Amino acid sequence: MNIKLSTTNQHIQNSIQITGSKSESNRLLLLQALYPNISIENLSNSDDSRVMQQALKVFEEPSSTLGVGLADIHHAGTAMRFLTAYFSIQKEREVVLTGSKRMKERPIKILVEALRQLGADISYELNEGFPPLRIRGKQLTASRVSLSADVSSQYISALLLIAPKLQNGLKLELEGKITSVPYIKMTLALLSTLEIETSFDGNIIKVLPKETVADTQLVVESDWSSASYFYSIAALSELGSEITLSSYKQDSLQGDSVLAEIYTQFGVVTTYEGTSIVLKKVKDHEDTTINCELANAPDIAQTIAVTCLGLGMGCDLYGLHTLPIKETDRLAALQTELQKLGAEVEITDKSLHLKPCETIIEHIAIDTYQDHRMAMAFAPLALRVTIAINEAEVVSKSYPDYWKDLERLGVRIVEI
Template structure:
């Protein structure tokens, strides 16, 4: 646990922050490199999730009869590896993870792969990991999948598509969730000269020569940048921070932060080709009503920002939050209420009415969810609080607590 976080009385700015590569982009690039071979990847994420994937990919060429892989809490790794291993002829795999990972559904992806001819079985509960996979040469090239559950299932299929001699056609049923992540996958495939056709109801990844054609420069992580947007929003007028290796025309969906946080008085500008600057200007915000179906990972940060600024919010499009590292809607409601907020949730919405004054000296539970710790920490600019299980941030942003010190927020780990 971190001892009470609190703000110091002096603070120098502008602050300069270097965040590592996007976890989402890194993990896609690593799978593509394994499929195509020979891609030079620069600025990889230093997150636990990416490390899990790197270690797992090293195991795939083992000569063991059955290759056993433990992905821990890394949901992206679980989904991407499930698809990849299903295509590895005459190899057998057992893929498992943490207790929470075994509660996160994977049936839509498994069903889609089985429709292509994959041999996958459940080792415990139907529809959930752990999985046993006997790799095969998959020859069918058409399937259908629900598009409103998790974009990671669809990205997993897109990333293995270059292995199919006739390409892969993915029929999308229902409204697309987190479309920017599919656009990111498409962009990375196209960097490797693989043609991708994408409309509202279908994705077609065309056949490939299976040779990498270029290196990949991973942009820094906009999801991690969200916590700096929150910190700037909760700071004093004129405060600024520079974030390195970001560009405004990013393929990452969470780059929507620049327009969302303008509502909270944060201006974003590109000060050189690889650096953006966030600056707090005079208050422009009022009640917030946002549909986050394209960027649900921002929900926790936005809700906490609204609480810190004392404004109402209604966040919609959050139905995927129930199957994340924890049920994020329930977790948010519990922790926001500790600080004095009135919160209502449904299966896909969160409504927040802030208290006039934050209740201080509260212990924020993190539920083994990195985004709970990361999202609530900026409130230290407004009140004193503790963060339980602070090491959980290593899943996506290992150096967060060191970076937080730059804001004059003291954090000491309790023994």
């Protein structure tokens, strides 16, 4: 589905309800599989969380191959990493874990090698270092593992989530500079909520074993990554515009909550009212170029770059070394699509540099590369120019109601 977006309304005044964080939801779904007496409210309605739920039930389904489960997680990278660890400890169970064509191009060797250090039985079905994987579950008795600290935090969280079910717990040594620390801390905080003992001292993380947990009801905070697009809309709107989003908390576990601080540079202030946040455009931006280190929040890089383009600003974004192995190579894709709109952009393997651009070329069709964040990040430009989004249905990966919510804010959407 290709769509065209436009609006004559730059003064925004509305409220949006955003479902639970995909990051929190998928962590809690795995913990619920390990400890079934956990109950979860406000789960994400994203495709990623849906396929995570389905894959966790793989052994309940009739298998096409005798004695071997088949779990297909499509484009869901988080599910691939978390389930690789989860299936490794399912004793006397065998599963083939696969995904989309793009998923089969996304590296997983670092996690597989770490799990093998713990004694896991994992083999590659096609290409060394990439899904699909054949995983033969067993009891893992080793308790020490080390891996590079600058890899995707999902590898680290995958190990931490299964750690309390390992016979001797886990001592994880991270080598080098740690990136995406907020996501690691989110995982540890959720374990602590279940009274699982953890420590994070320097580059050493420890998780003690815990066979059972008390009955627990957990509420997932709404997704800050999804909130980023409304920050962009607020920044591109007229002075005085207000968007209320729920449900959020000031002491969020999500790394992308740094949005509230970053977007003050665009004249958007955030106030917390109960379980909601109110985004208000209070002034025009003062800087011509902003500088952001996003190693702890790389998922908002696309949103920030597009916001800057819409405001005629430049940006220097750093800490983006994980973007090339996402749903697409996000750095290359961003450069291509921004250039189509008239921008001058340079990229390295871990940074993006956008020069201020006074004029945006109208009626450009943005290619999404099967990446939900490409579609959602570019959509706010509709407040400045008429723009088209190709394969717009890709947003269902993390935010199925996105286009409906944009229409609520006055964006006109027409299928083309």
